[in-house]
Amino acid sequence: MSIEIRGLRKSFTGKQVLTGVDLTVAPGEFVAVLGANGSGKSTVLRCAVGLQQPDSGTVEVNGGAAMVFQQIHLVSRRTVLDNVCSGALGRLKLRQSVFFPRPVREEAMECLARVGLADRASERAGKLSGGQQQRVAIARALCQRAKVILADEPVSALDPSAAEQVVSLLASLADEGLAVLAVLHQPELAKRFAHRIVGMSNGKVAFTSTATTVDPNAVNSLYEVVR
Numbered sequence: 576m577s578i579e580i581r582g583l584r585k586s587f588t589g590k591q592v593l594t595g596v597d598l599t600v601a602p603g604e605f606v607a608v609l610g611a612n613g614s615g616k617s618t619v620l621r622c623a624v625g626l627q628q629p630d631s632g633t634v635e636v637n638g639g640a641a642m643v644f645q646q647i648h649l650v651s652r653r654t655v656l657d658n659v660c661s662g663a664l665g666r667l668k669l670r671q672s673v674f675f676p677r678p679v680r681e682e683a684m685e686c687l688a689r690v691g692l693a694d695r696a697s698e699r700a701g702k703l704s705g706g707q708q709q710r711v712a713i714a715r716a717l718c719q720r721a722k723v724i725l726a727d728e729p730v731s732a733l734d735p736s737a738a739e740q741v742v743s744l745l746a747s748l749a750d751e752g753l754a755v756l757a758v759l760h761q762p763e764l765a766k767r768f769a770h771r772i773v774g775m776s777n778g779k780v781a782f783t784s785t786a787t788t789v790d791p792n793a794v795n796s797l798y799e800v801v802r
C-alpha cells in the first residue's frame with residue numbers, strides 16, 4: 576500500500592526527461608504532483624505502474640496498483656456494473672468473463688457504493704457525465720483490488736464541480752488506507768485535498784511540501800515560462 580521511487584532516470588531518444596526522481600507515498604497518504612507540461616509527471620507514473628521501464632533507479636509498489644487516466648476508457652455500451660466488474664478480469668477464469676459471477680458483481684456493487692454511484696449500476700456507462708464516468712473508472716480500480724491508485728490528470732477534462740468531487744473521492748480513498756498519487760493541473764484542489772504536494776520541474780522534484788504549508792511562490796514558479 577505504498578510507493579517508493581528512488582533515483583528514477585529516463586531518456587527518450589537521447590533527451591533526459593527524468594534526471595533522478597525520488598518520491599514516496601505512504602499508506603493512507605494522498606500526494607499530488609504539480610508541474611508544467613513536459614516536466615515528466617506522466618513518465619514518473621508510467622514507470623511506477625510498469626508501463627515504462629526506467630533507465631535506472633528503483634520503483635517499489637507495495638499492494639496492487641491501478642492507473643486512472645484523463646481519457647476514461649469505459650465501455651460505453653456496457654452497464655456501469657459490467658465496467659466495474661471488468662476490474663476483476665485479471666483474477667477470473669475465461670468462462671467467467673462474459674457473465675460475471677455473483678460474488679464479483681457483489682464486490683463491484685460495493686466498489687460502486689464507495690464512489691457514490693450504486694444507484695447507477697444498471698445504466699449504460701456512456702449515459703453518465705464525465706465526472707461520474709471517472710468515478711466509475713475509480714470503482715473499476717477498486718474492483719481490481721488495487722491498494723495503490725495512480726491518477727494521471729484524472730480531472731483535466733471535468734468541470735470544476737465534477738473535478739472537486741473526483742479529487743475529494745481520491746482523498747477519501749487515502750483516508751481508507753490506500754496510497755494515492757495524482758498528477759493535477761489544479762494547484763487549488765491539490766492544496767485543499769492532498770496531504771503532500773510534489774512540484775516537478777525539468778525532470779526532477781523541485782520541492783515537496785505538506786499541502787497546508789506549501790509556498791505559493793514555489794507553486795507559481797513551476798509554471799513560469801522561460802523566455
Ligand SMILES: Nc1ncnc2c1ncn2[C@@H]1O[C@H](COP(=O)(O)OP(=O)(O)OP(=O)(O)O)[C@@H](O)[C@H]1O
Nearest residue numbers: 587588592610611612613614615616617618619758
Ligand atoms: N514515449 C515517448 N517518446 C519520446 N518522448 C517522450 C515520450 N514520452 C514522453 N516524452 C517526452 O518526455 C517529456 C516528459 O513527458 P511527460 O508526459 O512525462 O510530461 P508531463 O509532465 O506529464 O506533461 P503533461 O503535463 O503535458 O502531461 C516530454 O518532453 C515528452 O515529449
